[in-house]
Amino acid sequence: MKISSEANKLRHIIEKAMDDHKITKSEYDKIIHQALDDGNIDQQELVLLREFQEMIANKTIKLVPDK
Numbered sequence: 001m002k003i004s005s006e007a008n009k010l011r012h013i014i015e016k017a018m019d020d021h022k023i024t025k026s027e028y029d030k031i032i033h034q035a036l037d038d039g040n041i042d043q044q045e046l047v048l049l050r051e052f053q054e055m056i057a058n059k060t061i062k063l064v065p066d067k
Helices: 005-018 025-036 043-057
Strands: 022-024 062-064
Touching: 005 025, 005 043, 022 025, 025 043
Parallel strands: 022 062
Antiparallel strands: none
C-alpha cells in the first residue's frame, strides 16, 4: 500500500523527533498539528500516531520539557 503524502510528512516529523529518543512538548505539538493540518486523520496517520503514543507510554521516547 502506498503511504499518503500527509502520512509521509507525519512520519518524517516523528522520525526527526525520535533521533535522540527524546521529544519536547513543542515537537509533540508539531506532530499533532501536522496530523490535524488537513482536517482529516487518515488510517496511515492514525497508525503512526498510535505507534508514537505507544513509544511515549513505554518510555522508548521520553517526553521532556522545552529548553
